[in-house]
Structures are given as structure tokens and as C-alpha cells.
Amino acid sequence: MTNQKLPDSGNEQHEHPKGTAVIMAIFMLIIIILWGTVYLIMLSRGVSFYG
Amino acid sequence: MTANTYQLTAKEKRFIGWHFIVAVAALSIGSLFGPFQAMEHAGWDFYEKWLNPLFHSYYEGLTLHGVLNALIWTTFFITGFMTFLMIYGLKRPLSYPKLNAVGFWMMVVGLTTAAIPILLNEASVLYTFYPPMKAHWAFYVGVTLVVVGSWIEGYGFYITYYKWRKENPKKRTPLISFMALITMVMWQIATLGAAAELLVDLIPWSLGLRQGLDPQLDRTYFWWTGHPLVYFWLLPAYISWYAFLPRQAGGKLFSDSLARFSFWLFLLLSVPVGFHHQYVDPGVPEGWKMVHSLLTYSVFFPSMLTAFTVVASLENAGRARGGKGLLGWLAKLPWNDPGVLAQLLAGILYFFGGIGGLINASYNINLVVHNTAWVPGHFHLTVSTAVTLTFMGILYWMVPYLTGKELWCKKCAVIQVWLWFIGMTIFSNAMHVVGLLGAPRRTPLGQAPYIPEEWAGHLLRVGIGGFILLISVYMFITIMVGSWVTKKKLAEEVEPPVAESLLDPQTTPRWLDHWAPWLIGATILLIIAYGPQLIYQIGTAQFTSPGFTVW
Amino acid sequence: MANKRESMHIDSYEKTWIIVSILMLIVFFGAVTVAGLSFGVRVPDPVQRVDPRDLAASGTFAEPGLKEVAPKRYEAYIVAQTWSFNPREIEVPAGSVVKFYVTSKDVQHGFKLQNTNVNMQIVPGQVSSLAVKFDKPGEYDFICTEYCGIGHAAMYGKVIVVP
Numbered sequence: 001m002t003n004q005k006l007p008d009s010g011n012e013q014h015e016h017p018k019g020t021a022v023i024m025a026i027f028m029l030i031i032i033i034l035w036g037t038v039y040l041i042m043l044s045r046g047v048s049f050y051g
Numbered sequence: 052m053t054a055n056t057y058q059l060t061a062k063e064k065r066f067i068g069w070h071f072i073v074a075v076a077a078l079s080i081g082s083l084f085g086p087f088q089a090m091e092h093a094g095w096d097f098y099e100k101w102l103n104p105l106f107h108s109y110y111e112g113l114t115l116h117g118v119l120n121a122l123i124w125t126t127f128f129i130t131g132f133m134t135f136l137m138i139y140g141l142k143r144p145l146s147y148p149k150l151n152a153v154g155f156w157m158m159v160v161g162l163t164t165a166a167i168p169i170l171l172n173e174a175s176v177l178y179t180f181y182p183p184m185k186a187h188w189a190f191y192v193g194v195t196l197v198v199v200g201s202w203i204e205g206y207g208f209y210i211t212y213y214k215w216r217k218e219n220p221k222k223r224t225p226l227i228s229f230m231a232l233i234t235m236v237m238w239q240i241a242t243l244g245a246a247a248e249l250l251v252d253l254i255p256w257s258l259g260l261r262q263g264l265d266p267q268l269d270r271t272y273f274w275w276t277g278h279p280l281v282y283f284w285l286l287p288a289y290i291s292w293y294a295f296l297p298r299q300a301g302g303k304l305f306s307d308s309l310a311r312f313s314f315w316l317f318l319l320l321s322v323p324v325g326f327h328h329q330y331v332d333p334g335v336p337e338g339w340k341m342v343h344s345l346l347t348y349s350v351f352f353p354s355m356l357t358a359f360t361v362v363a364s365l366e367n368a369g370r371a372r373g374g375k376g377l378l379g380w381l382a383k384l385p386w387n388d389p390g391v392l393a394q395l396l397a398g399i400l401y402f403f404g405g406i407g408g409l410i411n412a413s414y415n416i417n418l419v420v421h422n423t424a425w426v427p428g429h430f431h432l433t434v435s436t437a438v439t440l441t442f443m444g445i446l447y448w449m450v451p452y453l454t455g456k457e458l459w460c461k462k463c464a465v466i467q468v469w470l471w472f473i474g475m476t477i478f479s480n481a482m483h484v485v486g487l488l489g490a491p492r493r494t495p496l497g498q499a500p501y502i503p504e505e506w507a508g509h510l511l512r513v514g515i516g517g518f519i520l521l522i523s524v525y526m527f528i529t530i531m532v533g534s535w536v537t538k539k540k541l542a543e544e545v546e547p548p549v550a551e552s553l554l555d556p557q558t559t560p561r562w563l564d565h566w567a568p569w570l571i572g573a574t575i576l577l578i579i580a581y582g583p584q585l586i587y588q589i590g591t592a593q594f595t596s597p598g599f600t601v602w
Numbered sequence: 603m604a605n606k607r608e609s610m611h612i613d614s615y616e617k618t619w620i621i622v623s624i625l626m627l628i629v630f631f632g633a634v635t636v637a638g639l640s641f642g643v644r645v646p647d648p649v650q651r652v653d654p655r656d657l658a659a660s661g662t663f664a665e666p667g668l669k670e671v672a673p674k675r676y677e678a679y680i681v682a683q684t685w686s687f688n689p690r691e692i693e694v695p696a697g698s699v700v701k702f703y704v705t706s707k708d709v710q711h712g713f714k715l716q717n718t719n720v721n722m723q724i725v726p727g728q729v730s731s732l733a734v735k736f737d738k739p740g741e742y743d744f745i746c747t748e749y750c751g752i753g754h755a756a757m758y759g760k761v762i763v764v765p
Contacts, residue, residue, distance in 0.1 A: 014553065015370075016615050017305065017363035019378050024359055024619055028626065031406050038410050039633060041487065042419045047642035048719040050699050050733040108752060177749055183726060184709050184751070266710060267725045308610045330645050331721055333728035337647045344634070348627045355623040359616050414634045415643040418719040422712045422747035489716045491747035499755045501743050560608045595653045596726050599709050601684050601751025 056546055057142040059135075064453045066152065070131025071446060071453075073159065074124050075531050078439075081119025082524040084112040089478060089517020092496045092510045107172040109495040110602050114169055117178030118194075121284075121434060123162055126197060128442050129287045130155070130204045133231040135449070136290065137208050139547055140228030146211045154203030157196050165193025175602040177493065179273065180253070182264045185598025188257035195249045198242050205235040223556040223564055226307060227294045227549060233314045234286040237279060237321050240573065244275025244325070256598065263594035267334035271588055274325035275581060278347075282321040284434050286314070288441040292361045292394060295445075298550035299391045300384050302368025305360050307552035308559040313353040313360070315569050320350035322573070323580030330417040339584045340414065346580060347412040354405055361398070367553070389464035393444025396472040397437050400479070404432030407483070422493075424513075425486025428479045436475050440468065443527055450534045452545035459533030463526060470523035478516025485509040646722050646730050654707055654726035657681060662729070663705055667692075674698045682711040682724045682746065685753030693762040694736060700761070701733040712747030715761065723748065736763040 059067075084106075087097050091109060098109050106112055134151065138144060145151050167189060168174040174186035180194075212224075212232055224232070248269050255261045293310045297303050304310060326343035329335050366380055374380025385391045407429035410416055420426060451458050458464065485506050486492070496502055496510060562568070612620075637643045652660040666681045666688050678700050681688045694700055704713045704724050711724040715734060722730035736742070746757035 014613075016613060017366045018615075019366045019369075019380055020359060020363040021615050021619075022377055023362055027358065027402060028622065030402070031409070031626065034403075034406050035410055035413070035630060038416055038419055038487075039413070039637070042416050042643060042719065043637060043641065045419065045717060045719045046735065048415075048418065048732045048734065049642045049644035050701065050735070110749065110752065113749075181710050181748075265727060267728050270723075270725065306612070306616065309612065309616065312610070329723075331730075332723050333646050333725055333730040334648055337645060340645060345631065348631055351627065352623060356616075356620065359619045363613070363616070409630070413630060415638050415645055415719075416634065418643065418645065418721045421721050422714065422723075489714070489745075491712065491714065491745055493749040493754070494747075495755050499745075499758075501745055501758045554611055558607050558609070558611065560610060591651075593651060593653070593727055595655055597655075599684070599751075601709055 055549065055551075057139050059138055060144070063134075063138055063144065063148075066148070066155070067131050067134050068453045070127045070134065070155065071449070073162070074127035074131065074442075075446075075528065077119040077123035077127065077162070078524070079528045081116050081124060082521075084116035085120070086517040086521035087112055088116065088495075089520075090514045092517075093514025094497045094510070095514060096495075096497055108175060108602060110175040110177070111169065111172050113493065114175050114177050118165065118169060120439075121178055122194070122197065124442075125284050125434070125438070126201055127158065129234070129283065130158070130201055132287055132290075132442075132445065132449075133208065133235060134204070135547075136227040136231040137211055139549070140225035140231070141211065141215045142225075143211065143215060145207050146214055147207055150210075151204045151207035154200045154205075154207065157200030157203060159200075161193045161196025161198075161200055163193070164196060165190050168193075172602070179277070181273070182253065182256070182266050182269050183596035183599050184601060185257055188254060191249050191253045191257055195246070195254070198246065198249075202239055202242070205239055208232060208235055223559055226304075226310065226552070226556065227290060229311060229564075230286065230290045230294065230314050233318050234283065234290070236570075237286070237318050238283045240577070241276050241279030241283065241322050244272045245277075248272035261594070262597065264596050265588075265592040265594050266596050267332065268588045268592050270329060270332060271325070271335070271585060274328040275322065275585075276325075277328055278325045279321040281430075281434065282317055284438045286317060288397070288438045289313075289357055291441055291445055292357070292398070293364075294550050295548050296361065296391065296394050296550070297364035297368055298548045299388065299394075299448075300365055300368035301372045302364055302366075302370075302550075304550045304552040305363035305367055307554060307556045308563060309356055309360050310552075311559060311563045313356045315563065316353040316356075317350070318569050319573050319576060320346060320353070323576045324350055325581075326584075327412050327414075327417070330414060331421050334588065335584065343580060344412065344414040346576070348409075351405075351409055351412065358402075358405075364550075365395075387465060389458075389461060389468055390444045390447040392465060393440050393447065393468045393471075396468060397440040397444070400432045400440075400472065400475060401437035403479075404429060404437055407432065420486060422491055423486035424482045424490040424492050424496075426492050428482030428486055431475060431479045431482070436471070436479075440471055440475075443468070443471075446531065448545060448548065450531065451541060452547060454535065455541055455544060456534060456537050457539040457541055459530055459537050464530055467523050467526040467530065470519055470526065474516045474519030474523055476516075477512050478520060481509045481512035481516060485513070643719055644732070646732055649703065649729040649731045651727060652705055652729060654705070657705065657707060660705075662703060668694070668700075676700045678702045680704045680713070680759075681707055682713065682750075682757075683707040684709060684751050685746075685757040687713075687744065687746075687757065687759040690759035691762060692759075693764060696736060696739045696763050696765050698763070699733060699735045702731060704730045709750045710748050711750050711757070713744055714747045715742055715744045717742060720744075721747070736761065739763045739765045 168187035174190035369380025372383040374383035657663040
């Protein structure tokens with residue numbers, strides 16, 4: 001399925017949302033940094049299970 | 052006016068309007084107490100000298116704040132908004148308006164019934180009302196009536212939709228009505244947990260008909276509802292972001308099919324995830340906690356989808372308004388329209404709220420944040436901003452639409468929205484940080500003997516943020532009242548800014564308009580996720596906890 | 603009869619985002635599982651049922667306090683109540699492993715041992731348990747993190763780790 005021959009409503013040009021891709025990439029980076037930070041905090045607080 | 056509009060009657064507009072009046076009235080009282088809490092954290096305690104004896108404690112205030120904001124402001128706004136979405140989307144009146152009116156009045160009676168004991172300091176149990184803390188029975192009855200009233204309004208929606216469907220067998224359900232219906236169905240499945248807790252346990256117990264409860268069982272009932280409750284709040288905001296914001300910004304919805312698909316995923320996945328609020332509960336096994344963790348990660352996915360579709364729709368709008376280059380279109384969005392601004396700023400803070408949610412959901416990472424100040428930091432980005440600020444933005448066009456009068460002081464509205472954003476950023480960031488440092492939630496930290504010096508700066512910022520939010524919320528109330536009483540009539544009726552999508556919805560696949568498979572799927576997932584553990588907990592319940600009035 | 607032009611029509615950039623999002627969730631979930639199963643950061647699992655009205659009958663909480671079960675291995679039985687922990691102080695030598703067992707006599711409480719991963723909900727009728735190894739000497743506060751009434755803010759105790 002390609003995006004080339006889509007029926008359109010009106011005179012819309014269907015372009016790829018390049019700006020959105022950039023924003024999503026930044027978002028993904030922020031998620032990884034913030035999630036990763038708290039993950040590392042968890043590890044730094046040590047083991048909670050001793051058999 | 053385009054051919055896609057529909058004229059609501061004055062009576063319908065009034066009915067919808069009354070939902071918003073109650074909602075905003077609740078917000079005006081509930082939001083008074085948030086800042087008092089926040090300022091207490093900074094060491095400025097208003098309860099001791101000023102609020103006593105009318106408001107007896109930090110905890111009565113916190114109960115008012117949680118119940119009025121998280122339960123009343125939200126539920127009344129949402130049912131009112133849904134009423135509009137059903138009528139305007141399906142282009143027909145409600146089939147039984149009297150039924151919906153019964154639902155509304157039941158919610159009002161419920162609100163009053165619950166409010167009285169709270170104000171008499173007989174129900175300072177916070178909005179989670181965990182037993183074995185025991186409130187006055189009227190509190191539980193009131194909350195139950197609010198929930199049941201919302202169900203009844205939902206039944207009115209279903210009947211209306213059924214009739215529309217019979218007359219329009221091949222048409223795609225109009226997007227805004229489709230989304231309202233899914234939200235309501237999800238809500239009715241979600242509230243079964245709290246209904247069981249209230250009807251079987253809390254009400255009989257508080258009336259003296261039962262001597263003891265099993266608090267772990269009640270936690271499981273509550274959080275069956277407690278998580279999808281947040282989607283009951285969020286999805287109406289998503290409806291605005293998907294189905295209104297693109298047009299308000301000057302563009303079209305990027306993908307009708309993915310918008311619908313995301314909502315089906317929410318119906319499927321919002322409820323079978325409640326144990327992620329119980330990761331550190333003693334009575335739920337690790338295995339089931341892990342299962343819910345996996346399901347919670349799955350329900351994060353439709354929000355990721357929403358992020359892309361909504362931003363792409365905004366890009367469509369920005370470029371339609373002349374935006375060029377990779378990100379230049381951002382500046383072309385109508386930032387000076389308070390309805391749009393509210394949603395854009397809500398979205399920015401929601402990015403962070405969503406990330407926090409993913410962290411909360413991450414099983415053992417929850418050990419770092421459970422019951423710390425991080426948690427209210429998180430939910431003030433989500434329910435208090437993504438949802439509440441968006442709802443404020445909706446009212447900025449909806450009130451003129453309903454009244455036929457101008458919005459009072461559009462410039463004030465723009466400032467109000469910015470103040471909310473700034474205040475919430477300061478407040479929420481400080482709460483997240485001090486929570487990571489170990490500060491607990493639901494605690495008057497100004498009084499706590501164990502707080503170390505390193506928390507002081509953050510607690511000060513909490514107070515400052517709370518103060519800014521106090522100004523912002525009262526600006527909002529003023530604008531609402533002003534818009535209600537103003538004499539300045541609009542020359543033309545506001546046309547609700549319902550967005551078109553890039554592609555005709557009729558090209559969206561048929562399976563995205565069929566209820567049966569999704570309802571069956573949701574039921575199966577619910578049985579798998581809750582069945583065994585809930586049956587086990589009920590079967591092994593020990594009703595050994597009497598009630599305690601500890602405040 | 604299906605319309606030939608009916609389809610999801612997903613933009614290829616959005617498809618990429620979908621794949622990236624799912625991958626991210628899988629990687630994060632994997633990391634969390636590793637931290638749990640390999641590294642040993644676990645959450646509470648059911649331990650024992652007790653009657654909060656009669657903790658003496660539970661055996662374990664008849665006498666709350668610290669019990670040494672092996673050299674440098676302790677079990678701490680703590681009862682939470684409005685508005686204090688009993689015992690409110692325990693003392694162990696550095697290098698000890700302490701398994702905490704906490705229950706409530708009355709309402710729900712919280713038990714959060716600062717700077718460790720011990721963070722538990724305390725539910726009457728149930729026993730909450732997690733463990734910690736105290737390598738560094740010092741004082742570690744444990745605080746109540748669940749609203750339990752008007753005295754909640756003052757409810758805390760401490761672990762004193764001596765060299």
C-alpha cells in the first residue's frame with residue numbers, strides 16, 4: 001500500500017509530515033533520557049530481594 | 052456555515068450548559084484548596100489561622116480538592132461535552148431527553164449528598180476513600196449516585212445512536228460521536244469495580260450492616276476503576292485534539308482511520324491494567340503485577356499514536372497557513388486564540404506527563420516513586436493540564452456557542468492559559484524532583500519532622516507554582532462568569548469547529564466501525580487480567596477491619 | 603461488499619513511528635525484567651494473612667522488633683499504627699541484610715525506607731515484605747507515605763546502621 005494514489009478531499013496535497021518526524025524524534029530522545037534516569041536511580045538504590 | 056452543521060435547540064444548549072455550570076462551580080471551590088496545599092508545603096499554612104473553623108484541616112481541604120476537581124469538574128464537563136458530541140455529530144436530538152435529564156439530576160443529587168459530609172469533616176478520606184478509614188455513609192451514597200447518573204446519561208446516548216444506526220446502516224459513525232460513545236462504554240466497564248466496592252462493601256459497612264471489610268480486596272476493586280478513570284478524563288481531551296484542534300488551527304485531521312483505531316485500543320486496554328497502581332501492595336502476587344505491567348505498556352501505545360497524528364494534523368494546519376521549512380509552521384499556528392493556545396500548551400506538558408506515566412507503569416521502577424510527591428507532580432501534568440487546560444480551551448468556544456454572546460476578555464483568556472502553563476510547570480517539576488528525593492504525597496510537609504534541608508528549595512517552588520495557579524484559575528472563573536453575564540451578543544452563532552479529515556471517513560475500513568469484536572476482546576482481556584486474582588481475593592477475603600475515623 | 607479504496611491509509615512516516623514506539627516499549631520492558639529477575643529489584647509478594655484486631659495471634663507480630671536469624675541477617679517485624687511505627691528505631695551493623703515485615707493494626711499506611719528500594723503499601727490483614735543490605739553506616743529514615751489520619755505527617759522511624 002503506497003501513499004501515492006490516494007483519493008483526496010478537496011485540493012489537499014498529501015505530503016509526508018517532516019516536521020512531525022523531527023518533533024517525534026526529539027520526543028523519543030527525551031523519553032529515553034528521562035525514563036533511563038529513573039531506571040538508573042532504581043538500580044542505584046539496590047537490591048530489594050534476598051532469598 | 053457549511054452543510055455539515057446542525058442547529059441545536061435552545062433547550063438542548065441549556066441542558067448542556069448546566070453541566071458546565073456545575074463543573075465550573077465545582078472547579079472554583081476545588082481549585083481553592085490545591086493552592087492551600089501547595090502553599091502549606093512552602094511553609095505558608097492557611098489552615099491553622101485562616102481556614103479553621105470553616106475548613107477543619109489540610110485533609111478536609113485535600114478531600115475537597117480531589118473530589119471536586121478529579122470527580123465532579125471532570126464528570127460533569129465530560130457528560131455535558133458528550134451530550135453535545137452526540138447531538139451535533141449524529142445531527143439528531145437525544146431520543147429520550149428526559150432520561151438524560153434524570154441522569155444529570157441524579158449526579159447533582161449525588162454531588163450534594165457527598166459534599167455535605169465532606170464539609171462537615173465527616174468524610175476526610177481523600178478521593179480514593181481507602182477503607183478501613185470510614186466516612187459518613189452519605190459520602191459513599193453520593194459518589195455512587197454521581198457514577199450511576201453518568202451511566203444513565205450514557206444509556207440515553209446508546210439509544211440515540213442505535214436509532215441513528217438503523218437509519219444509516221452504511222455510514223461511518225461521525226467521528227465525534229464515535230469517540231464519545233467509546234469513552235462512555237469504556238467508563239461503564241471501568242466503574243464496575245468501584246460500584247462493587249461501594250455497593251457491596253462501603254455502603255453497608257458505613258451503615259453498620261457489616262462489621263468488617265477486607266481492605267486489600269477493596270483496593271483491587273477501586274483500582275479496577277481507578278486507572279480507566281484517567282482515560283475517562285483523557286479521551287474527551289483527545290477528542291478535542293483529534294476532531295476539533297486541527298480545524299481550530301486551520302487544517303485537517305491527519306488520519307481518520309488511526310484516530311478511530313486508537314480509540315478502539317483504549318476500549319480494549321484501559322481497564323485490565325489496574326494492578327500498576329498496586330505494584331507495592333502486599334496482597335497481589337508479582338506474577339499478576341507483571342501481567343498488568345505488560346498490558347499497561349500496551350495501553351501506552353495508542354497515546355504514542357495520538358501524539359503523531361495530532362502533531363501531523365497541526366503541521367498540516369501550520370503549512371496551510373503558510374508555514375515553511377522543517378519547523379517554521381509551528382510559529383504559524385494561531386497562538387493568540389485562547390482555545391488553541393490552551394490545547395497546544397496542554398499538549399506540551401502532556402508529553403512530560405505521559406513519560407512520567409510510562410515510568411510509573413514500569414513495574415519495579417515504581418518502587419522509586421510510589422506514594423511520593425512525584426505522583427501528584429505527574430497527575431497535575433495529565434488530569435490537571437492535558438485534561439483540565441484542554442477543557443478550559445473548549446469552554447472558550449463552547450460558552451460563546453451556547454450563549455450566543457462574546458467571550459469576555461479574550462486577552463485575559465490568553466494570559467490565563469499562559470499562567471496555568473507557567474504555574475503548572477513550576478509546581479509539577481518541583482513535585483517530581485522532591486518526590487525523587489523521597490518526599491511523600493498526601494502529607495502536610497510543612498509540618499513533617501523528617502524533612503531534610505535539601506527539600507526546602509523545591510518546596511518553596513511548589514508553593515510559588517500553587518500561587519500562580521490560584522491566580523490563573525480565578526481568572527478563568529471570572530472569564531466564565533463574565534462571558535455568561537455579558538450583554539455583548541455575537542452577530543453570528545459560533546460554528547463548532549469540527550475538523551474534517553484528509554481522507555473521507557467512508558474510506559476508513561468497515562471493521563473500525565463494528566462494536567462486537569472490540570467489546571468481546573475487551574471482555575476477554577478483563578476476564579484474563581482480573582478474573583483469577585479477583586476470584587481468589589474474594590474467596591479468601593477476611594473481613595477483619597472495622598472502620599476508623601482518624602482525622 | 604468491501605469498497606476497494608477502503609484501507610487504513612497509514613502514512614509511511616507514521617508507520618515508522620509505530621515501529622519505533624513498539625520497539626522502545628519492548629526494550630524498556632526487557633530492561634525492567636532484567637532489573638527484577640537478574641539484578642534482584644523485586645516488588646512485594648504475598649507473605650502472610652493476619653488479623654489486625656489480634657496481632658498477637660499472628661505469631662510473627664506478637665513481639666514486634668528485630669530478630670537476628672544468622673550472622674548479619676536480620677528480620678524486622680514492624681507494626682504500623684496511627685501514628686507511629688513499632689519499633690520506631692532499629693540498629694544493625696553495616697553489611698547486614700534486613701528483611702522487613704510490616705503490617706498495620708488499624709488503617710492503611712505506607713513504609714518507605716529512604717534511599718533504598720523498600721517502598722511498600724501497608725494494608726491491615728496483610729504483611730508487606732522487602733529486604734535491604736545496609737552497606738554504608740548512617741541513619742535511614744522510614745516514613746509513612748499513605749494518608750492515615752491527622753497525625754500522618756509525624757509518622758516515621760529510623761534504621762541506625764553502625765560501623
